[in-house]
Amino acid sequence: MPAVVIDDIHKRFGAIEVLKGVSLTVESGQVVAVIGRSGSGKSTMLRCINGLEPFQSGRIEVAGHEVVQNQKRLRALRKDVGMVFQSYNLFPHLTVGQNITLSPRVTQKVPEKEAVERAREVLAQVGLSEKYDAYPETLSGGQQQRVAIARSLAMQPKVMLFDEVTSALDPELTGEVLIVMEKLAQGGMTMLLVTHEMNFARSVADVTVFMHQGKIWEMGPSEELFTSPKTPELANFISAGVK
Amino acid sequence: MTSFGWPEFLFLLRSTGWTLLLTVIAFTLGGVAGGGIAIMRLSRNPVLRWIAMLYILVIQSIPVLMVLFMSYYGLTLFGIELPPTVAASASLAVYVAAYLAEIWRGCIQAVPKQQWEASASLALTRFEQYRYVILPQAIRISLPPTVGFLVQLVKNTSIVSVVGFTDLARAGQLINQAVFKPFQVFTVVAALYFVICFPLSRLSRYLEGRLNARRSH
Amino acid sequence: MAMTLHFESVIAASPIIIDGIILTIELSASAIIGGTALALLLVGTKSLAPKYVGWLVDAYVELMRNTPFLVQLFMIFFGLPLVGMRMTGVQAALLAMTLNLGAYSTEIIRAGVDSIHKSQIEAGLSLAFSRLQVFRYVVLMPAIGRVWPALSSQFVLMLLASSICSFISVPELSGAAALVEQRTFRSFEVYIIVTVTYLIMALTLKLFLAWLGRWLFVGISMNAASGEKG
Numbered sequence: 298m299p300a301v302v303i304d305d306i307h308k309r310f311g312a313i314e315v316l317k318g319v320s321l322t323v324e325s326g327q328v329v330a331v332i333g334r335s336g337s338g339k340s341t342m343l344r345c346i347n348g349l350e351p352f353q354s355g356r357i358e359v360a361g362h363e364v365v366q367n368q369k370r371l372r373a374l375r376k377d378v379g380m381v382f383q384s385y386n387l388f389p390h391l392t393v394g395q396n397i398t399l400s401p402r403v404t405q406k407v408p409e410k411e412a413v414e415r416a417r418e419v420l421a422q423v424g425l426s427e428k429y430d431a432y433p434e435t436l437s438g439g440q441q442q443r444v445a446i447a448r449s450l451a452m453q454p455k456v457m458l459f460d461e462v463t464s465a466l467d468p469e470l471t472g473e474v475l476i477v478m479e480k481l482a483q484g485g486m487t488m489l490l491v492t493h494e495m496n497f498a499r500s501v502a503d504v505t506v507f508m509h510q511g512k513i514w515e516m517g518p519s520e521e522l523f524t525s526p527k528t529p530e531l532a533n534f535i536s537a538g539v540k
Numbered sequence: 541m542t543s544f545g546w547p548e549f550l551f552l553l554r555s556t557g558w559t560l561l562l563t564v565i566a567f568t569l570g571g572v573a574g575g576g577i578a579i580m581r582l583s584r585n586p587v588l589r590w591i592a593m594l595y596i597l598v599i600q601s602i603p604v605l606m607v608l609f610m611s612y613y614g615l616t617l618f619g620i621e622l623p624p625t626v627a628a629s630a631s632l633a634v635y636v637a638a639y640l641a642e643i644w645r646g647c648i649q650a651v652p653k654q655q656w657e658a659s660a661s662l663a664l665t666r667f668e669q670y671r672y673v674i675l676p677q678a679i680r681i682s683l684p685p686t687v688g689f690l691v692q693l694v695k696n697t698s699i700v701s702v703v704g705f706t707d708l709a710r711a712g713q714l715i716n717q718a719v720f721k722p723f724q725v726f727t728v729v730a731a732l733y734f735v736i737c738f739p740l741s742r743l744s745r746y747l748e749g750r751l752n753a754r755r756s757h
Numbered sequence: 758m759a760m761t762l763h764f765e766s767v768i769a770a771s772p773i774i775i776d777g778i779i780l781t782i783e784l785s786a787s788a789i790i791g792g793t794a795l796a797l798l799l800v801g802t803k804s805l806a807p808k809y810v811g812w813l814v815d816a817y818v819e820l821m822r823n824t825p826f827l828v829q830l831f832m833i834f835f836g837l838p839l840v841g842m843r844m845t846g847v848q849a850a851l852l853a854m855t856l857n858l859g860a861y862s863t864e865i866i867r868a869g870v871d872s873i874h875k876s877q878i879e880a881g882l883s884l885a886f887s888r889l890q891v892f893r894y895v896v897l898m899p900a901i902g903r904v905w906p907a908l909s910s911q912f913v914l915m916l917l918a919s920s921i922c923s924f925i926s927v928p929e930l931s932g933a934a935a936l937v938e939q940r941t942f943r944s945f946e947v948y949i950i951v952t953v954t955y956l957i958m959a960l961t962l963k964l965f966l967a968w969l970g971r972w973l974f975v976g977i978s979m980n981a982a983s984g985e986k987g
């Protein structure tokens with residue numbers, strides 16, 4: 298059963314149509330990378346999937362939930378769908394541990410002790426066990442982003458969405474975050490990730506999607522897509538983007 | 541003619557206590573209402589938003605004195621006779637609620653939008669978002685302007701004699717009528733207000749400095 | 758309890774109310790002009806005069822900001838005649854309002870002056886302007902432009918606070934209301950009319966000040982936005 302089904306969605310901001318009929322299927326356990334120019338609608342598509350942006354027409358189903366603008370149903374969906382943002386968005390007034398245990402305790406009613414255990418587990422997974430009691434502002438950007446990933450993992454999601462999670466990081470810090478994501482992929486997590494890291498998309502993602510002007514312009518197995526792009530737009534993008 | 545001596549000074553001190561008590565009650569009542577109005581002002585429901593906006597706009601555009609008269613005579617018109625303490629605190633609370641609502645709305649909006657998105661993505665309800673994520677951050681931001689407003693409130697309590705409450709300013713007026721030493725009496729009255737307000741003003745400024753230091757950190 | 762409102766007798770007394778409105782406008786307008794002038798003088802003094810003069814300005818500002826307007830009004834109205842300065846209620850009101858608003862505006866405008874970048878001042882000095890000229894042409898207008906919203910709210914607050922002058926029987930709008938109330942015994946009706954009048958005056962003043970700000974400070978607030986520290 299597919300984990301994510303996007304069926305012909307259209308999304309407008311005022312008069313500007315940002316998604317012009319996007320369809321995409323992500324199988325369970327698959328890793329799909331989304332690449333494309335700035336403004337091509339990548340973030341918007343990702344945000345539609347977990348209901349942060351409403352869309353005008355089309356249909357999205359993720360982890361067995363249909364995306365509708367109904368708060369209760371959206372919350373049920375979000376318990377199964379993790380989202381990691383470019384700017385980490387940790388809660389600055391809470392420690393790392395509190396950031397991670399907050400939602401399991403509040404929304405899933407996990408008992409304190411179990412929530413803490415879970416938090417220590419996911420922190421170990423991202424290699425930050427010793428930072429449990431630290432405040433976000435004392436961490437580097439890369440560490441904060443790994444905590445943000447751990448915070449999503451603690452929800453035990455079925456699908457994870459990543460929106461350019463390394464774009465705000467200094468180059469020397471992107472590696473540690475990418476390693477965490479690669480391990481997640483190997484562990485069988487279903488992942489949909491927007492990225493500017495072409496090498497990462499090529500080597501880790503099963504499928505890569507190229508978005509252009511609000512449409513899925515081209516998609517296919519990553520290796521194939523990068524070695525033999527079919528459209529001049531993708532070819533241009535790849536030759537300009539590969540550093 | 542009596543002179544301005546110890547008994548008069550003690551009367552002023554006692555009235556200072558009443559001024560403080562009135563401030564605390566009005567601030568508490570107004571704070572509860574103001575918090576609710578601030579959240580209404582940011583609600584997703586346009587009707588609630590509109591009511592809150594209108595309330596704030598109207599109260600901030602009429603003199604506190606009129607707020608006092610209107611609440612006082614308004615209640616009397618409905619046949620409700622209130623003791624001065626209740627009348628004064630309730631009508632001051634009407635004024636406090638509008639100003640605190642506006643201050644706190646700004647503080648809630650000063651919390652970055654991404655905090656809302658991140659907490660929504662973690663499946664928190666709107667109430668839980670406020671409770672665990674937004675308000676703790678907003679409260680920190682709100683301390684300096686809230687303490688600053690407290691100074692305004694202390695000063696504005698000085699007009700509550702119009703609803704029959706004997707506060708510090710009224711006590712000064714009464715003593716002055718008896719001893720007719722306006723400079724002495726009102727200097728002491730002003731000094732008592734100053735002793736309350738000045739430390740609060742400094743505290744507000746100190747808190748703001750600390751907040752800015754943290755931010756630029 | 759029957760609750761009926763009767764506006765007839767109140768409307769019959771409308772000349773008193775209208776005189777009150779006019780006096781409120783006159784008092785507020787004079788205090789805004791006088792208070793701003795005083796504030797400019799004090800801010801200029803603080804920026805240019807020796808330190809201890811600046812401390813005096815600070816002391817004045819803090820004293821005014823941390824005591825109620827009503828007590829200041831009493832001090833002036835009841836106190837000054839004792840040292841030979843007899844004055845009418847209206848004169849006392851005008852003096853108190855000007856001194857009060859002057860203190861608040863000093864604080865606001867000073868914050869604006871502080872936000873002007875040092876390089877601007879140095880640029881002015883290097884163009885052979887005198888310190889006073891730099892203050893006037895390089896610092897002041899942009900400074901006021903930046904704090905215009907805060908200054909505007911303070912002006913509106915002053916208009917509203919002018920109602921407190923009714924405590925010394927000045928027949929501005931609130932004082933007029935008290936007169937009409939004594940004459941007609943229709944308290945609630947009087948205060949409804951007067952409250953709505955204040956509302957209209959305050960909103961009009963807000964709109965006027967916003968318009969004035971756009972007209973006076975063309976381009977300056979835009980500079981402020983881009984000059985803001987991150």
Ligand SMILES: Nc1ncnc2c1ncn2[C@@H]1O[C@H](COP(=O)(O)OP(=O)(O)OP(=O)(O)O)[C@@H](O)[C@H]1O
Pocket residue numbers: 310315333334335336337338339340341342461
């Ligand atoms: N809230 C919004 N209101 C109006 N327009 C928006 C909004 N959010 C995004 N847009 C517009 O929608 C388009 C797509 O934006 P989106 O953020 O999805 O692009 P992106 O592919 O993620 O780009 P980037 O690589 O810069 O993140 C852009 O033209 C953007 O200006």
Ligand SMILES: [Mg+2]
Pocket residue numbers: 339340341460461
């Ligand atoms: Mg994006």
